[in-house]
Amino acid sequence: MAAILEARGLGKTYTTGPEPVVALRDFDLAVEPGTLTVIKGRSGSGKTTLLNLLGGLDRPTTGTVLVDGVDIHQLSPGELAELRRSTVGFVFQTFGLLPILTAAENVEVPMRLARADHDLRRSRSTALLEHVGLGGRVKHRPHELSGGEQQRVAIARALANEPKLLLADEPTGQLDSRTGRTIIELIYNVVREDGVAAIVATHDPAPMALADRVIELSNGRAIIPN
Amino acid sequence: MLLTDLVREAFRSLRQRPGRAVLSALGSVLGVATVVAIVGLSETASHQVTLRFDELRATRLVVDAASPDEPEVLDVADLDAIRAVNGVTSAARIMAMGNRLATLVPVHGRAISISPSTVSLDFQDALDVEVLAGTLWDGAGPESRVAVIGETVVRELSMGPFVGPFELWVDGLPVTVTGVVRGSGLDLGLSGAVLVPESQSEFWGRPRDGSLIVRVLPGAGAGVGEVLPTLIDPTAPHKYAALVPPEPERLRATISGDTRLAFIAGSVIALLAGAIAIATSTLTSVVERTEEYGLRRALGARRADILRMVLIETTVLGALGGVVGSYLGLAGILAASLLLDWRPIFEPGLIPLAIVIGSAVGALAGLIPAARAAGLQPVTALRRV
Numbered sequence: 001m002a003a004i005l006e007a008r009g010l011g012k013t014y015t016t017g018p019e020p021v022v023a024l025r026d027f028d029l030a031v032e033p034g035t036l037t038v039i040k041g042r043s044g045s046g047k048t049t050l051l052n053l054l055g056g057l058d059r060p061t062t063g064t065v066l067v068d069g070v071d072i073h074q075l076s077p078g079e080l081a082e083l084r085r086s087t088v089g090f091v092f093q094t095f096g097l098l099p100i101l102t103a104a105e106n107v108e109v110p111m112r113l114a115r116a117d118h119d120l121r122r123s124r125s126t127a128l129l130e131h132v133g134l135g136g137r138v139k140h141r142p143h144e145l146s147g148g149e150q151q152r153v154a155i156a157r158a159l160a161n162e163p164k165l166l167l168a169d170e171p172t173g174q175l176d177s178r179t180g181r182t183i184i185e186l187i188y189n190v191v192r193e194d195g196v197a198a199i200v201a202t203h204d205p206a207p208m209a210l211a212d213r214v215i216e217l218s219n220g221r222a223i224i225p226n
Numbered sequence: 227m228l229l230t231d232l233v234r235e236a237f238r239s240l241r242q243r244p245g246r247a248v249l250s251a252l253g254s255v256l257g258v259a260t261v262v263a264i265v266g267l268s269e270t271a272s273h274q275v276t277l278r279f280d281e282l283r284a285t286r287l288v289v290d291a292a293s294p295d296e297p298e299v300l301d302v303a304d305l306d307a308i309r310a311v312n313g314v315t316s317a318a319r320i321m322a323m324g325n326r327l328a329t330l331v332p333v334h335g336r337a338i339s340i341s342p343s344t345v346s347l348d349f350q351d352a353l354d355v356e357v358l359a360g361t362l363w364d365g366a367g368p369e370s371r372v373a374v375i376g377e378t379v380v381r382e383l384s385m386g387p388f389v390g391p392f393e394l395w396v397d398g399l400p401v402t403v404t405g406v407v408r409g410s411g412l413d414l415g416l417s418g419a420v421l422v423p424e425s426q427s428e429f430w431g432r433p434r435d436g437s438l439i440v441r442v443l444p445g446a447g448a449g450v451g452e453v454l455p456t457l458i459d460p461t462a463p464h465k466y467a468a469l470v471p472p473e474p475e476r477l478r479a480t481i482s483g484d485t486r487l488a489f490i491a492g493s494v495i496a497l498l499a500g501a502i503a504i505a506t507s508t509l510t511s512v513v514e515r516t517e518e519y520g521l522r523r524a525l526g527a528r529r530a531d532i533l534r535m536v537l538i539e540t541t542v543l544g545a546l547g548g549v550v551g552s553y554l555g556l557a558g559i560l561a562a563s564l565l566l567d568w569r570p571i572f573e574p575g576l577i578p579l580a581i582v583i584g585s586a587v588g589a590l591a592g593l594i595p596a597a598r599a600a601g602l603q604p605v606t607a608l609r610r611v
Contacts, residue, residue: 057524058605078528085526092608096521100238112231113526157525 003030003066004164004197005054010063012049012220023049024220027063033164034195036188038207041217047201048169050217054199055088055167056080067165085114089158089196091187093170095150097142103129103153104138110160128156132186148179155186159194166190166198172206181206227531229538236539240546246507247543253503253591254547255554258584260496262555262576264489267562269571277569286352287451289438289458289468297321297436299465303458305346308438311453313446317438318352319424320345324434328373328401328420330383330394338382341434342373342420344427352439353409355416359388360405363423371401371426376417377408394420440468497587500547504591508540512599519599520607529600536596537589544588545581552580 010027013020024046031037039047052058054065056072064071072083084090089110097106107125116124129138132152134145142150151171158166168187172180184200184207191198200207208214216223240247291299300319308317320343327339349355350362363372373394380388393400401422409416422430438458442450455463512519519532556572563570 052605052608055524057608081523081526081528083526084524090524092521096517096524098518098521100235100242109522110525112227113522113528113531115228161526 001032001034004033004068005029005031005199006064006066007054008064008066010050010053010065011061012046012053012058013061022220024053024060024217027220027222029054029215031165031197031199033197034191035197035212036191036207036210037197037199038211038214039199039201039217040203040205040208040214041201042203045217046220047217049220051167051169051199051201054165055090056083085110086161087164089161089163089166091151091154091158091166091168091171093173095142095147095154095174097150097153097157099142102139102141103134103145103156106142106153107157107160109157114161116161124160125156128159129153131159132156146179147175148182151175151179151183152186155183155190159190159196162194164197166196168198168200168202170202170204171200172202172204177204177206180204184210227527227534232534232538233542235535236542239539240543243511246511250504250507250511250540251543251547251550253500253507254544254584254587255500255551257496257498257500257587258548258551258580259554259558260551261493261583262552262580263558263562264492264496265576266555266559266570266572268489269573270559270563270568273571274568284444284447285442287440287442287447287454287468289440289454289466291436292465292467294435296465297433299459299462300436300438301433303438305348305438307457308440308454309348311450311457313443313450314440315443316348316351316441318346318349319436319438320349320353320421321424321427321433321436323427323430324432326396326430328394328396328422330375330379330420338379340379340418340420342422342430344424344430344433345421346424349421349439352441353416356408358406358408360391360403362407363404371396371399371422371429373401373403373420373422374405374407375403375421376419377406378418379420380406382418497583500544500584501587501591504540504543504547504588505594508536508543508592508595509598512536512595515599516602516607519602520604523602523604524608532602533596533600536599537592540588540592540595541585542588544591545585547588548581548584549577551584552577555580 007027007029010024011022012024013022027050029037039050041047049058053060056065056067056075059073065073067083067087072080075083098109101109104122104125107128108121111121111124126135126138129135132155134149134152134156137145137149142153145153166187171187172183175183187198187200188210190196289300289303291297300321303319305317305319308314322343323341328342329337329339331337345353350357358377360374362374388406391402391404394403395401407416407421440450440454451468454468455466458466522532559570559572562568
């Protein structure tokens with residue numbers, strides 16, 4: 001099956017401080033639709049940097065990222081925004097929900113950005129919240145939800161525009177192990193049922209068992225298993 | 227994003243931080259209130275001036291010589307006979323004299339020379355003259371040469387406050403200045419005049435211009451005006467023209483010009499202050515919401531979406547400030563009018579205009595914060611998520 005995402009020779013060096021810091025070096029990856037890839041590694045190993053580069057939030061120092069065959073770092077800022085709207089879904093460690101909006105409205109945000117029709121937005125956000133087990137929490141604000149529920153809303157939001165790629169940065173980092181497991185299972189189900197390619201960065205060992213591929217990062221370099 | 231979504235989110239966002247919203251809107255409220263109050267008060271003041279002029283014009287008649295070359299025909303008018311006419315309350319004669327100049331010498335600066343005008347008894351009431359300092363020359367005989375001067379003359383002489391009688395000189399002879407007067411709204415040039423008693427008219431020579439000013443009861447002007455020429459000279463009534471005094475256009479234009487200038491200056495300052503208040507508060511808000519903008523950018527927001535989001539928020543804030551400010555300004559007009567016993571004038575179109583002005587101020591104030599928010603790099607902003 002053709003890869004939805006390919007990274008070739010990806011590297012990132014930060015030069016803002018007195019000394020250049022190499023956050024990622026010479027990283028290769030190919031991800032097919034319907035697969036779960038786990039990037040594991042300690043804090044500071046380069047996981048977040050990698051996800052930012054794969055999602056078009058940051059530009060690499062070396063290498064390329066191809067999404068659907070398109071080198072995303074050759075795109076204009078407007079085209080990159082379009083890519084993030086339509087092809088990539090993000091899940092963050094701290095959920096990143098907007099406190100002024102209800103759960104359904106938070107799920108609607110990417111659809112609003114895509115200027116989707118109001119009725120379509122409403123029905124899809126409701127369906128997505130039901131899909132993640134929050135059918136009864138549609139009108140709740142983030143502060144009225146538990147951590148696990150907030151992360152479910154964030155996953156529903158990431159799926160709002162039917163992305164091909166789901167990037168989750170420490171999605172269980174703020175949750176207890178039991179809730180974390182349910183979140184990983186939810187991502188796994190999305191991968192299996194919707195054919196989304198998911199890349200989860202984590203130092204939690206729980207997702208490894210469900211992953212199609214596990215890549216360990218250490219000091220910005222992928223450790224090839226023996 | 228669609229405009230409706232942007233507006234809805236702007237209201238939500240403002241409701242989320244009511245304290246900041248109120249503080250931000252305060253600038254716009256005060257700015258718009260000041261504009262509304264200034265416009266309304268200038269309208270009210272202008273109307274008040276018009277009322278005053280209309281009142282003066284409704285109760286005054288001016289009788290001139292039909293031929294400007296023969297002002298002396300007015301000398302024959304018997305003022306007591308005019309005062310006896312039904313509807314007349316007072317009458318006076320003012321004649322500009324042409325032969326001698328009154329020279330006033332200030333302590334410092336250049337001397338000025340003015341042709342004096344003689345005025346008859348009863349002139350204070352008929353001409354609506356106000357004595358600002360000193361006294362008039364009540365009871366002065368033909369031998370005692372006295373005068374009063376207009377307030378403009380005092381200013382031209384830079385003589386400071388009038389502290390007591392002083393001398394002016396006419397052909398080497400002293401004339402005692404007993405007071406300072408201000409003319410009424412009638413455009414008779416009294417403020418820049420040297421007025422002397424009519425009893426001394428022989429000393430001053432031949433008149434070059436003149437008028438009879440007749441004060442009448444409201445509504446009596448037309449009837450009195452008809453009989454006056456015949457009363458003055460039954461043999462030659464055609465030598466006289468009785469008119470309603472001309473409207474002092476120049477004075478009105480000055481007042482209107484002054485108020486317009488004050489309006490423009492006051493409004494610009496008030497609105498600038500309002501815009502700065504909104505801009506400062508919104509800049510702080512942009513810093514606080516950095517992660518939110520980063521998050522939206524990560525979810526696919528265009529720079530234009532962020533730009534419009536901030537701009538609409540400040541515009542909504544400005545518009546709300548405009549609504550509150552226009553009513554506050556209206557209250558200011560009512561309060562000032564009550565205090566001064568004026569009739570308040572308020573143009574209803576000012577309220578929508580004030581809201582538009584408030585919105586424009588908000589939009590203008592939002593430009594810099596919006597550009598800053600839209601320029602945030604998502605990866606930088608997201609480091610805080």
